[in-house]
Each structure stands twice: as structure tokens, then as C-alpha cells.
Amino acid sequence: MNASSATLTDTAIHAGKTGTWWFLASEIPVFGGLIASYIVVRLGSTGWAEAASHLNFNLGLINTFLLLTSSMTIVMAHAATEENDYRKVANFLGLTVLLGLGFLGMKAIEYTTEISNGFLPSSGIFWSFYYGMTGLHALHVLAGIIVNLVLWIQALKGSLARNGHRVELAGLYWHLVDIIWIFLFPLLYLA
């Protein structure tokens, strides 16, 4: 009976993970298509480096550090679920949420500065790509923050222990968001 329950649970966990990977796989063409279009249009045009020079490199760099660090904190939360230490899980999830909010805060400052300097999505093809790609990415960050926030509340209440594998699934999504930024940062701020 116990063995059968354990098998069922394992099956459910595998199904959850496979489902999450299916979802992540569907995200790859969305951002991949945008990035491929950006590369092709940029290579075929001139004047983009001048437009890109108006971006705030320092804020982009800070955001890179924030997002990479948040990937580490969420995988630490996953490691803590394996120890059944749900206080530690809550701490790491809380940190992940704060780092995600920090990312969005920096992005908000960047957008505000750029818009007040007259750089709108309609200001040119570079700006259309910039706002389109970073805006869609920021929405993904926001969705990840909401999921992590729910898990954090569950960890604090003690109800997450029954569904600890959800931290890993949320982490998979969060890491994908991080990987997308790993490519957006050099494309927009360094290239």
C-alpha cells in the first residue's frame, strides 16, 4: 500500500515536471523568435548602436546580478525542500521574491527615464524591439514573483511540505526567465 502510494506520488511528480518542461518548451519559440528577428533586423540596419547607447548600462548590469542571484536562491529553496527544512525554504523563497521585485523596480526606473527622455516604443525599430522584449520578459518576471509569493506563504503556513516538489517546478520557470535575460542583456546593452 505504501509502495503503491509512493509510486503514485513519484508518477505525479514526474508528470508535473514533464508538464512544466512542455510549458517552458513553448516559451522558447516566443522569445527565440523575437531574439532571432532582433538579430537579423539589427545586422541588416545601421544606427542601432547609437540608439542602444541611450540605455542605462548600470541598471542593466545590476538587474543581471539580481536575476542570477535569484536563480541561486530559488535552487537553494529547492535544496532545502530535500532537507525538509521549510523555514529555510521560506527564507530562500522570500529572498527570491525580493530580488525579483528589485529587478522590476530597476526596470521601472529605466522605463521612466527613457520615456521622460522621449524614447517611446514608437521612436524607432530599436525601441520597439527593446520595449517589446524587455516588457514581455518583465511580465514573465512578474508571473514568477506571484508564483513564488504563493509558495512562500504556503511555506510559512506549513502547508508546502505536502507539495514540496512545486518549489522545483517554480524554480524551472524562474531559471528560464533568468536564461532569457542572460541573452537579452548582451543583445541590448553590450552589443
Add this chain to the structure above:
Amino acid sequence: MSNAHSRHYLMIWYWLMALVIVSVLAAFFLPKFQALVLIFAVAIIKALLVARNYMHLKNERAIIYAMALVPLAFILVLLFALFPDFVYHLTRP
């Protein structure tokens, strides 16, 4: 067991931070073309570090690899299919 995992995750984070610094230094100090090659090579390494270690791809089943790689392959096909267009525009007299 989990302490070893935590140390490993922390080590990966150190590498990621170091690689960000490498990209930034490359952007400032290398000639444009060499800088671009290094920056995007570093970005691919960082993505692989995250995928293999934080997403545990190195311990995953083949079907999970397939799910991640097939859409990536489609993106590369799209990218290379579009290349002749911009090469045509760049080389047009």
C-alpha cells in the same frame, strides 16, 4: 547531501558572477568583433551553467532534453533561413 548541493549551487553562482564581469570587461576593452564573439560565447556558457546545474538538466531523461532542444533547433533554422535576406541587403550595390 544537501549541504554538498548548496555548496555546488553557490560555486555555480560564483562562476556566473565572474562570467558577467568577463562580458563587461570584453565590451569595454576588446575590439568590437572579438568582444561580440566573447560576449555571446560567455552568454551561452552562462545559460548552460544555469540549465545543467540549476535546472538539473544534466540528470534529466532524454525526453526532457528533446523538449528543450527541438524548439531551440527550430529557432536556429529560422535564424539561418533569414540570414540570406540581410546579407542580400548588405551586399546590394
